[in-house]
Amino acid sequence: MNKVFIVLLLLTGCAAGPGIDRAEENRIVTEYYAQVQSTKAVQLSSDVFNGMMIGATVGVIDELDGNREDMIAGGIAGALVGGLFTALFEGSDEAYEYQLFTQKQGEFWVVQKEQLPSDTQCVKVRVADKATLVKAPNQWCENNELLTRSAM
Incomplete structure (x- = not known):
């Protein structure tokens, strides 16, 4: 009986399917492109x-x-x-601080655990409950004021 319960518990953990993250339900999600000014490794606080x-x-x-x-x-x-x-x-205390710039938002920083490739000059910033960065083609940041948009 215990073995069946453990197997069902493990299978339930793997049952999450594709789709929109539930945290984004009833929230405004904004995406825009930003130029990477600098990157540095940082250490997160620990409890x-x-x-x-x-x-x-x-x-x-x-x-x-x-x-x-x-x-x-x-x-x-x-x-x-x-x-x-x-x-x-x-998890790990290692993270990366990205100093970013757009004409509309000005200069700002995002700290995330995922390290982007070292040659990244342009990122897509997605802001919902938390911000995430994804590498984007450099030409998308050349006139980023025109590329700011809201995702629906």
């Missing part, structure tokens, strides 16, 4: 320490009915588990 502290607290509380050694062991185990799950949930 691993907070996860370790919460895990340690839970571990100690779970072992309050035991002796001191049990509470210490519970705190250490909780800190390891809390930190590990936080690190797995966050």
Whole structure:
């Protein structure tokens, strides 16, 4: 019975089909082209320490009915588990900051985990709940004021 449940659970996770992201429902989505001014690698902040502290607290509380050694062991185990799950949930701390420019928006920055090819000079910026960048042909940025549009 447990094996069937696990298999069904795994298959359910793979059942997502193609289509428009549900986060874009009832939202204005804007797309425009921007010139890449510069790119630099950045490091994102992390909550691993907070996860370790919460895990340690839970571990100690779970072992309050035991002796001191049990509470210490519970705190250490909780800190390891809390930190590990936080690190797995966050993923890599490496990201890239892109300094962009359009005549209409002026200069602005986008930070994303995906690194674009080093020869990228023009990007399509898609803004909904979050902004994403995709490499675009350079000529699309030559007169980007005319190319600004809203996607429907």
